Structures are given as structure tokens and as C-alpha cells.
Amino acid sequence: MFRKVLEKTLAVLKIYLFAISFLKIIVIIKLIELKTRMGKIRVAIAGLGNCASALVQGTHYYRNEKEDQRVPGLMHVKFGDYHVRDLEFVAAFEVNQEKIGKKISDAIWMPPNCTPKFSEVPEIKGMVYPSPILDGVAPHMRESFHCYSESEIKSINIAEILRETKSDILVNFLPVGSEEATQVYAQACIDADVAFANGIPTFIVSDPSKEWPKKFEAKGLPCAGDDIKSQVGATILHRVLAKLMLDRGVEIDKTYQLNVGGNTDFENMKFESRLKTKRISKTEAVTSLMPHDVPTRIGPSDYVPFLEDRKICYLLLEGRKFGDQPLSIEVKLSVIDSPNSAGVMIDVIRALKIALDRNVAGPLISMSSYAFKHPPVQIPDFEARERVEAFIRGDIER
Ligand SMILES: NC(=O)c1ccc[n+]([C@@H]2O[C@H](COP(=O)([O-])OP(=O)(O)OC[C@H]3O[C@@H](n4cnc5c(N)ncnc54)[C@H](O)[C@@H]3O)[C@@H](O)[C@H]2O)c1
Numbered sequence: 001m002f003r004k005v006l007e008k009t010l011a012v013l014k015i016y017l018f019a020i021s022f023l024k025i026i027v028i029i030k031l032i033e034l035k036t037r038m039g040k041i042r043v044a045i046a047g048l049g050n051c052a053s054a055l056v057q058g059t060h061y062y063r064n065e066k067e068d069q070r071v072p073g074l075m076h077v078k079f080g081d082y083h084v085r086d087l088e089f090v091a092a093f094e095v096n097q098e099k100i101g102k103k104i105s106d107a108i109w110m111p112p113n114c115t116p117k118f119s120e121v122p123e124i125k126g127m128v129y130p131s132p133i134l135d136g137v138a139p140h141m142r143e144s145f146h147c148y149s150e151s152e153i154k155s156i157n158i159a160e161i162l163r164e165t166k167s168d169i170l171v172n173f174l175p176v177g178s179e180e181a182t183q184v185y186a187q188a189c190i191d192a193d194v195a196f197a198n199g200i201p202t203f204i205v206s207d208p209s210k211e212w213p214k215k216f217e218a219k220g221l222p223c224a225g226d227d228i229k230s231q232v233g234a235t236i237l238h239r240v241l242a243k244l245m246l247d248r249g250v251e252i253d254k255t256y257q258l259n260v261g262g263n264t265d266f267e268n269m270k271f272e273s274r275l276k277t278k279r280i281s282k283t284e285a286v287t288s289l290m291p292h293d294v295p296t297r298i299g300p301s302d303y304v305p306f307l308e309d310r311k312i313c314y315l316l317l318e319g320r321k322f323g324d325q326p327l328s329i330e331v332k333l334s335v336i337d338s339p340n341s342a343g344v345m346i347d348v349i350r351a352l353k354i355a356l357d358r359n360v361a362g363p364l365i366s367m368s369s370y371a372f373k374h375p376p377v378q379i380p381d382f383e384a385r386e387r388v389e390a391f392i393r394g395d396i397e398r
Contacts, residue, residue, distance in 0.1 A: 039081065039082070039086055040086050040088050041082060041086050041087050041088065041168055041169065041349060041350065041353045042088050042090045042165065042166055042167050042168045042169070043087055043088065043089050043090065043167065043168070043169050043170075043171060043349055044089075044090060044091040044092065044093070044126075044161075044162055044165060044167040044169070044170045044171070044194070045089065045091075045092045045093070045104075045170070045171045045173060046092075046093045046131065046158075046170060046171070046172050046173060046174055046181075046185045047093070047094070047136070047172070047173035047174040047175065047178075048092040048093075048094050048096075048099055048104065048107055048108060048113075048128060048173075049113060049173060049175075049264060049265070049338075050113050050114065050115040050263050050264070050265070050309055050337070050338035051115075051173045051199065051228075051338045051341055051342060051345070052092065052108065052171070052173050053108040053109075053113050053115050053338065054115050054338040054339040054341070054342035055171070055173075055342040055345050055346065056089055056104060056105070056108050056121055056124070057108070057117070057118055057119035057121055057339075057342075058073070058084075058118075058119065058339065058342045058343060058346060059084055059085070059087045059089075059346065060119045060120070060121050060122065061118060061119035062074065062077060062084040062085075063083075063084060063085035064085075065077045065084065067083065072231075072343070073231050073339070073342070073343030073344075074343045074346060074347060075347045075385075075388065076347075076392075079347055079350040079351070079354075079392065080350060080351075080354045080392045081354070081357075082350040082353060082354070084346060086350075087346065087349060087350075088124075088126070089104045089124050089126045090126040090165040090166070090167055091104075091126050091127065091128075091129060091161055091162070091165040091167060092104050092107065092126065092127070092128045092129070093128070093129050093130075093131035093156075093158060093161075093185075094107070094128050094129070094130070094131055095130070095131055095133050095136060095137055095145060095147045095148055096110065096145055096146045096147065096148075097146050097147070097148040097153065098110040098111065098146050099128045099146075100128050100129070100130045100148060100153065101127070101128065102127070102128050103123060103124055103125060103126065103127060103128075104124045104126045104127070104128060105121045105122065105123050105124035107128045108121065111146070112144055112145070112146070112263075112264050114262075114263055114308045114309050115263070115309040115336065115337075115338040115339065116309065116336060116339075118339065126165070129156045129161050130148060130153050130154070130155045130156055131155055131156070131158070131181075132155040132158075132181070132184060133147065133148075133150065133155070133181075134178070134180045134181040134184060135177065135178055135179060135180045135181055136174050136175055136178045136181040137175070138175070138177065138268060138271070138274055140267075140270065140271065141175065141264070141267065141268050144264055144267055145175075145264065158184065158185060158188035158192075159187075159188040159191040159192040160192075162188060162189070162192035162194050163192045163193075167192070167194050168194065168195060168352075168353060168356060169194060169195045169196070169197060169349055169352050169353065169356075170185060170188075170189050170194050170195070170196055170197070171197045171199060171345060171349065172185055172186075172196070172197065172198045172199050172200055172202075172225075173199045173200065174200055175200075175264070175265070175268040175274075176200060176201060176265070176268055176269055176274060176275055176277065176278045177268065177269075177273075177274040177275065177276075177277070178200065178202065179202050179277075182198065182200065182202040182204060183202070183204070186198075186204050186212060186215075186223075189216075189221065189223075190215055190216065190219050190221065193219065193220075193221065194221070195221050195222045195223060195352040195353075195355070195356055196216065196221070196223040196224075196225070196352075197223070197224050197225065197345065197348050197349060197352055198223070198224070198225030198226045198227070198372075199225075199227070199228040199341065199345060200226070200227055200228075201226055201227035201277040201278045201280070201281035201282075201373070201374055202226065202277060203226055203277065203374060204223065204225055204226055205223050205224060205225030205226050205363045205368055205372075205375070205376060206225065206226050206363075206368075206372075206374050206375055206376045213362050213363050213376065214362075216361060216362055216363070217361045217362035218361075219361070220359065220361045221356075221361055222352050222355035222356060222360055222361055222362065222363075222364055222398075223352075223362070223363055223364070224348050224351065224352055224363065224364045224367045224368045224371065224372065225363075225368060225372050225374075225375070226281065226368075226372055226373075226374045226375070227277075227278070227281040227282075227372055227373040227374045228341045228344055228345055228348070228371060228372055228373070229285070229341075229344065229370075229371055229372055229373045230335070230337075230340035230341045230344065231340050231341070231343055231344055232333075232335070232340070233311075233313075233333075233335065233340050233341070234257050234259055234282075234311075234313035234315070234333060235257075235282060235285045235286070235373050236381060237313070237315065237331065237333055238255075238257050238285075238286050238298070238315055238317075239285060239286060239289060239381060240381070241315065241317055241329055241331070242255070242286055242289050242290065242317060243289055243380065245317060245319055245327075245329070246289065246290070246291070248321075249321070249322075250319045250320065250321050250327055251319050251320045251321075252290060252294050252317060252318070252319040253294065253295070253318050253319050253320065254294060254295040254296070254316075254317075254318050255286070255294060255295075255296050255297075255298075255315075255316060255317045255318070256296070256297040256298065256314075256315070256316050257282070257286070257297075257298040257299075257313060257314070257315050258297075258299075258301040258313070258314045259299070259300045259301055259311060259312070259313045259314075260300075260301055260302045260303070260304050260307065260311070260312050261300070261303070261304070261307055261309075261310065261311035261312070261337055262303065262304050262305045262306055262307030262308045262309070262310065263307075263308060263309045263311075263337060263338070265337070266300055266302075266303040266304075266311075267303045267305075269300045269303070270302075270303050275299060275300055278299065278300065279298065279299040280374070281373045281374040282298045282299055282373060283296060283298045283299070284373075284374060284378075285373040285374065285378070286298060288378040289378075289380075309336050309337050309338055310334065310335070310336060310337065311334070311335055311336075311337040311340075312332065312333070312334050313331075313332070313333040313334075313335075314330070314331075314332055315329070315330065315331040315332075315333070316328065316329070316330050317329045344371050345371075347367075347371065347388075348367055348371050351364055351366075351367040351388065351391065351392075352364065352367075354391075354392065355398070358394075358397075360397055360398055362398070363375075363376045363398070364391070364398050365377055365387075365398050366384060366387035366388045366390070366391045366396065366398060367388055367391065369384040369387070370384035370385055370387070370388045
């Protein structure tokens with residue numbers, strides 16, 4: 001009898017000890033997983049076009065820079081706790097059948113991407129998944145984007161992939177005019193608990209009805225947007241020149257900003273119907289500085305295929321100075337378009353990760369004003385940069 005009780009007790013004890021060791025192993029595995037993830041930023045990208053290629057290339061280009069080194073195109077090599085090399089690209093979403101099913105490190109070189117190769121990119125395990133097409137592809141872009149046929153390829157569930165790949169942040173680089181598709185991606189972020197960086201002029205972070213900002217806030221997720229402002233592009237140059245004239249007491253009477261380029265971003269915007277929000281975003285970025293209405297024309301003006309990823313911008317500002325005497329400034333800016341926004345996006349991604357770490361939810365005001373053409377609040381550029389520095393230090397919440 002006593003022997004039987006002893007045997008039973010020993011059996012229970014064995015099971016108990018086995019369960020404890022099993023739990024210990026799970027806890028150790030989880031801790032290792034957490035440690036390797038800590039300090040890393042898991043990034044997913046919607047639209048693996050030229051901007052995405054430059055973003056991925058730039059992350060590797062600067063991966064060995066010293067933390068305090070000044071490099072072109074980044075606010076800091078180490079931004080808060082995050083070095084450039086802490087970005088990991090874990091998933092991308094595309095409609096291009098040459099890119100779908102490939103590793104991100106292979107897909108960025110596929111046509112029609114045409115931004116220059118400025119960095120060797122080692123193997124990235126993150127894969128390219130078939131995205132829902134929605135309004136991402138205008139009828140005239142089906143061929144250029146090598147768009148898949150819906151009868152042959154089935155699109156994935158975006159939120160599911162974001163969860164599976166443990167993405168922290170989704171960057172939206174869809175074509176201009178992807179209103180519905182952008183909303184689908186924003187909602188997927190909310191469903192999968194992922195922060196959102198909106199590189200395009202669909203008004204999510206600056207949504208005038210505040211519906212989207214409220215949704216992100218309610219879910220405890222930060223967002224930044226809308227429409228990325230390039231490092232030195234047409235928008236910031238136009239803003240700086242307008243501000244210079246206004247600060248020096250010049251009355252601005254009229255201004256234009258005409259842009260031409262040869263990449264698919266420009267090809268997509270060949271039709272006025274496609275670029276409505278781009279015109280609003282670019283125009284408001286400049287007119288928001290003016291004390292009164294000024295005749296203004298701003299926007300993409302033509303697609304010149306042989307320019308490829310080169311963009312040319314023509315600026316004119318006409319006004320009057322002392323004694324109503326005329327003054328006019330004309331400028332031509334020529335840039336390689338896509339890398340111009342990539343460094344800015346690397347800073348945005350790191351600001352969003354800091355916000356995630358600090359449980360800051362809703363629009364990041366400082367970063368949105370600094371890095372986007374159509375933020376929730378327009379702030380002069382130098383002041384916006386100061387505010388981003390204050391955000392990094394933790395002096396201001398957002
Ligand atoms: N400096 C800049 O280049 C700059 C500045 C501000 C804003 N932007 C904006 O960033 C966006 C990306 O620019 P880009 O030059 O990389 O354009 P791109 O044409 O090279 O890339 C867009 C990519 O989106 C893919 N796509 C189309 N529909 C899709 C869908 N439904 N789902 C997933 N992918 C889809 C296309 O196949 C293409 O690869 C554009 O909206 C552009 O206006 C760029």
C-alpha cells in the first residue's frame with residue numbers, strides 16, 4: 001500500500017519536474033528571441049519600387065558608419081537608440097510578377113526599378129508577397145508595373161503576413177492615387193498592431209476628419225505622414241526660397257514649380273486624375289507659408305522616359321521689393337529622385353520605433369512636420385528639425 005502511494009507520488013513529481021523544465025526551456029527560448037529582437041526594427045514595405053530600392057540600399061550603405069559620423073542624407077547615424085543597421089526588412093508587398101516570390105534583396109533589382117545601384121545588398125530573407133491590386137495600378141500602368149493576373153495569382157492577407165513576420169513598422173510606397181489600397185494597408189497595420197509611415201499623398205495621418213489618426217491612437221500605435229519630403233527636393237527648396245523672400249519683406253506675386261522625370265512615379269502621374277492629392281500636398285507645402293493667396297501652379301508636369309530616375313524641377317518666384325521694384329528668382333534643380341527620400345524615411349522609421357518603445361500613439365507631430373509634405377501641422381522646417389531633436393531626447397512626447 002505504502003509502496004503504491006510512494007510510486008504514485010514519484011510519478012506525479014516526475015511529471016511536475018518535467019513540466020517545470022519544459023516551461024524553463026520555453027522561457028529561455030522566449031528570452032533569447034526577445035534579446036535578438038531588441039534593438040532591431042522589423043520593417044515591411046508596401047510597393048517595392050525605386051524608393052524602396054534606395055531605402056534598402058541605403059540601410060546597407062551606411063551600416064558600418066560610426067555612431068557620431070556625419071553622413072549625407074541622415075539626421076544621425078545613431079538616431080536615439082537606433083543605428084541605421086538596426087533596420088531589418090522582413091516583408092514586402094507587390095503586384096509585379098517579377099518581384100513576387102523573390103527575396104527583397106533580389107526583387108529590388110527587377111524592372112521597372114531604375115534607381116542607380118549605389119550599394120551591394122547582402123541576402124535579405126524577407127520575401128515579396130502578392131498584394132491586393134485595388135487602385136494601386138492605373139489602367140495605363142498594368143504593363144509597366146508587370147502586374148500579375150488575378151486569375152493566376154491569389155493575393156495574401158496583409159495583416160496576417162505582418163503578424164507572421166513580426167513587423168514593427170509598415171512603410172507605404174504605393175503609387176500616387178492609391179487611395180483605397182493605402183486605406184487597406186493602414187487598416188491592416190491597425191489590425192496587426194504595426195506602426196505606419198505613409199510616404200505617399202493619401203491623407204491618413206493628416207486626415208482632415210481625424211478618423212484615421214483616432215484609429216491609430218485608439219490602438220496605441222504611432223503613425224507619421226503624409227507624402228515624404230525629400231532631403232533636398234523641389235518642395236523644400238521652394239519653401240526655403242519663399243520663406244527667404246517673405247522674411248526679407250518681399251511681396252510674392254506669383255510662383256510655379258514644374259517637375260519632370262522618367263521613372264514610373266512620373267509615368268503613373270501622366271494623367272491629372274491620378275495626381276489630385278499630389279498636387280494638393282505639394283501646393284499646400286508652399287502656400288501654407290504665404291500670408292495671403294498667391295497665384296501658384298505646382299505639380300508633376302511631364303514624363304520623359306530617358307530621364308529614368310532623374311528628376312528636374314523648374315522654380316519661379318516673382319515679387320516686389322522696396323519701392324515696388326520687381327524681383328524674380330528662377331532655379332533649376334536636378335536630382336536622382338528616389339535616394340532623395342530614402343534617408344529621410346530611415347529617420348522616420350527610427351522615430352516611429354522610438355514612439356513604439358515609449359508607448360506614444362497617434363500622429364508623430366514633430367517627425368511628420370519635418371519629414372512630410374502634408375503633415376497634420378505645418379511648421380517651418382528649421383523649427384520642425386529642432387522639435388525632432390527634442391523628441392529624440394525625450395523632451396517632448398511627440
Ligand atoms: N523622392 C521620391 O522619390 C518621393 C518623394 C515623395 C513621395 N514619393 C512617393 O513614394 C511613392 C513611391 O515612389 P517610387 O518612386 O518608389 O514609385 P515606383 O513606381 O517606383 O514604385 C511603386 C511600386 O508600387 C507597386 N504597386 C502598385 N500597386 C501596388 C499594390 N496595390 N500593392 C503593392 N504594390 C503595388 C508597383 O509595382 C511599384 O513597384 C510614390 O507614390 C511617390 O510619389 C516619392
